[in-house]
Amino acid sequence: MKELRLVCILALLGFLIGCSSSSNDDDEMLPPYNNNNEALIAAQNYFNGSLKPIIDSKCVTCHEGKHNKNDAFNFGVFNNARNSADNMYNQVNSGKMPKDAGKLPQSEIDKFKEFMDLVDKI
Template sequence: MKRIFGFIAIIFLLGIFACSSSSDDDDGMMPDNDQALIEAQNYFNNTLRPVIVDKCVSCHEGKHNKNDRFNFSVFTNARNSATSMFNQVDAGTMPKDGDKLPQSEIDMFEEFRDLVNKIN
């Protein structure tokens, strides 16, 4: 009988230690994915969104479809299209009826794409 209780006690203690965590999740830091999302949102709001509002919204806001998924001044829409946006501005196919963006602005799209890729 003592052996059974001893065995149960050992299993119980192993269970407690196995469930306790000494991982990085307990250090008060955000998981990498959350941090990457916050970095992408901050970069978008503070750096890229003003360029999009100035150069893209006049054609892409509510004119292409009813659900407005091409309004790239909205973070979720821009996030979902980050690679496509970069490829098009880098190739000079967007803005469609305008001059190619300056390299400094193209670099902003590239940086945003790279930040979004860290989320996924």
């Protein structure tokens, strides 16, 4: 009986150590926002040059004053836009956003799609 308890305790300990180690490995797999890889740089450049002007002219008017710079819904900030690229594309493609303004021209919707595709490569 003592031997069975010891085996169970050792197995549980091994499991807990394995879970802890696995968690750290997962964190290392996520690319940091300041990573200098080509995909990240391409997404940032595209955001700043092609998408941010649309967001500034079509989105900020409704969101201004409701969100601060650290708010996840302030899509004029690259990291927030990056984290919400799929949702932003889906919203503008469906015509749900910009709210009460009519659907964006297809050329602008295509820019949200291109940004989403670039983010997916990071």
